[in-house]
Amino acid sequence: MHVYLDNAATTKVLPEVIEAMIPYYSEFYGNPSSFHSFARDAHKGLDDARRTVAKCLNAANPSEIYFTGGGSEGDNMILRGVAQAYRKKGNHIITSKIEHHAILHTLQELEDKGLATVTYLDVDENGLVDPEAVRAAIRPETILVSVMMANNEVGTIEPVKEIGAICREAGVLFHTDAVQAIGHIPVDVQDMNIDLLTLTAHKFHGPKGVGAVYIRKGVRVPAMITGGGQENKKRAGTENVPGIVGLAKALEIQTENLGANMAKMTALRDKLIAGVEERIKTVHLNGHRTQRLPNNVNFGIRYIESESILLMLDLQGVAASSGSACTSGSLDPSHVLLAMGISHEEANGSLRMTLSEFTTEEEIDYVLEILPPIVQRLRDMSPIYPKGGE
Amino acid sequence: MQYSERVLDHFQHPRNVGEIPDASGVGTVGNAKCGDIMQMFLKISDDEIVEDVKFKTFGCGAAIATSSMATELIKGKPLSEVEKLTNEAVVEALEGLPPVKIHCSVLAQEAVQAAIADYRAKKQQKEEAQKTE
Incomplete structure (x- = not known):
């Protein structure tokens, strides 16, 4: 997919x-x-x-x-x-x-x-x-x-x-x-x-x-x-x-199509947010929960680093990003997350997924299926992940 | 930015991931603030052969791949040879790294060196303890 x-x-x-x-x-x-x-x-x-x-x-x-x-x-x-x-x-x-x-x-x-x-x-x-x-x-x-x-x-x-x-x-x-x-x-x-x-x-x-x-x-x-x-x-x-x-x-x-697209994307966005929060421990939704673009999901995922998540997702067919596309390849954590008071450590583990009206429920289900094992695999490899999980 | 096939292979199937509970030497380098932490565990025999090696890494794809490759390059080798491991050797074995990721290979070299330094310090401590007995 x-x-x-x-x-x-x-x-x-x-x-x-x-x-x-x-x-x-x-x-x-x-x-x-x-x-x-x-x-x-x-x-x-x-x-x-x-x-x-x-x-x-x-x-x-x-x-x-x-x-x-x-x-x-x-x-x-x-x-x-x-x-x-x-x-x-x-x-x-x-x-x-x-x-x-x-x-x-x-x-x-x-x-x-x-x-x-x-x-x-x-x-x-x-x-x-x-x-x-x-x-x-x-x-x-x-x-x-x-x-x-x-x-x-x-x-x-x-x-x-x-x-x-x-x-x-x-x-x-x-x-x-x-x-x-x-x-x-x-x-x-x-x-x-x-x-x-x-x-x-x-x-x-x-x-x-x-x-x-x-x-x-x-x-x-x-x-x-x-x-x-x-x-x-x-x-x-x-x-x-x-x-x-x-x-x-x-x-x-x-x-x-603004009204219809907003309704569709907001529903899928909230499904993705709820799904990630339900399936993965120690995640933090970056940004405002409701005063938020209908297509934006951004999570801080602790103990692992963004690029390795993106690479794993990409290898399984999912294109996402860490922050802005303009800063990928840069080693500095996002100035946006730092300004929001998020620590360097957590800012290094941000995952942004942005939808369009062409995003389907099946696609969101697929992401929710593959993301938790990816995160777990990388956490198991991480020296800062507390032993035995959370 | 594009990774080589070798880098992707080592990222997807990292070799020697984990910890060695009774390691002869452990080295940790980097920090979460800069985005990479590498931890190297060495099991060194009495005749100074690296019998086993494991790693844990927090970091990007290149950080994981360089750690994995470094463990492959040193496993089963005499310490005298392992000491001479360079970051260039790791990069070469991975068929290259993007320029912004070269520092990952340096970190892998430093992690191995830190583990060796830890082994030496422990060994010296033990010898001194034996002397005083």
């Missing part, structure tokens, strides 16, 4: 999405900036996609959507752009300790260059940011607050709406990295008080290498990539038209 439980890393592209993309490679391949019918067809594809994305996010106007090359690019564009455009107001940025590296490494670089002063907010043991901590950290020179909508490793859903309200009240811009959340939970940029948002297509069954940012009208984000005047002069480069069409198609489908 082949079971894919690494959907937080990336997802399979829906057949309908591929189908929607193909004509933009083979027929409507004109450069949208050119002046002829081929260009007009391509341009129409772009316009339709922008309208669809705006509608799915409940943006006030399609002109507030800008297409990018993905999530990391979107985060970079917004952080660097806001730091530059608002430097007269100040250089203070507030974020959390559990953001994706696309946020943390970019802010680190801005700090190193003297372009920003950054406050990194703590999270609680469930990975939640306290909105009141955001309020307390805001200073007169604060220009931006950036807190992710949902964490990629532990699935905790942040109180984005509350944080957004506090920012709005204080007159500070609010950005949310919604890469893991879009297509998985309802998102409404107006209702949630969001000024800036990042998303990427491949996390919701769209193609890789294409994303979008929402920039509320009036918010200044200069271009990071300069050249032609594409994307209203905010992102130069000939548009990835097939990718953008695919992004919009995937988002449209996922938004349409």
Whole structure:
């Protein structure tokens, strides 16, 4: 059996999405900036996609959507752009300790260059940011607050709406990295008080290498990539038209099916969580139990190390991950788990399994059947496992 | 990152897993914080042959495979030869390791050395105890 439980890393592209993309490679391949019918067809594809994305996010106007090359690019564009455009107001940025590296490494670089002063907010043991901590950290020179909508490793859903309200009240811009959340939970940029948002297509069954940012009208984000005047002069480069069409198609489908998919995944997620807790001793669910992405399961499994679990699972056809795919191969334990107060020892034994709506009950049963013996085998081999079990 | 067939074989079917209750020497290296702990148990005969060896490892696939391979390389060998075991020899026997995993082979070498040092210290203690008798 082949079971894919690494959907937080990336997802399979829906057949309908591929189908929607193909004509933009083979027929409507004109450069949208050119002046002829081929260009007009391509341009129409772009316009339709922008309208669809705006509608799915409940943006006030399609002109507030800008297409990018993905999530990391979107985060970079917004952080660097806001730091530059608002430097007269100040250089203070507030974020959390559990953001994706696309946020943390970019802010680190801005700090190193003297372009920003950054406050990194703590999270609680469930990975939640306290909105009141955001309020307390805001200073007169604060220009931006950036807190992710949902964490990629532990699935905790942040109180984005509350944080957004506090920012709005204080007159500070609010950005949310919604890469893991879009297509998985309802998102409404107006209702949630969001000024800036990042998303990427491949996390919701769209193609890789294409994303979008929402920039509320009036918010200044200069271009990071300069050249032609594409994307209203905010992102130069000939548009990835097939990718953008695919992004919009995937988002449209996922938004349409959101309720049903959430219900299905939540049921399977909770079955997997309960099954692991029932069958394996000394495990710890990382992340919030209920305020959690419907597709995320993350366990700390004591006395053994993640990679050996992953390797054993892989040898039996199950694809999972330890934390984020971006850090596998790195020897440092997850910064997210450490920020949640989990010890180095326990952070080394984390196992993330992320579902999609294509995950079946049979697959979950299979994982629940093979995982306990794998864990036992590795524990029996471990010098730190107490003799005779627990 | 890709492991060789040999590494996967030793990971899936580790040789000499376990403990030796009356070991002549035990060596433990690494710590859980850095993600690897290796424990090596040696049974050494009077004429200094490594008669038996067992290991226990907390760590990644490479940590388990290097421990297993190290035990195979030293089992039945004279101590004088076992002392010269290098991490390169372990890597070579495993048909290579990804660069980020080379430290696992170093840990395996250190675990063997620590077990030998423990054996020597115990032996010396015993000899001194005999002298004073």
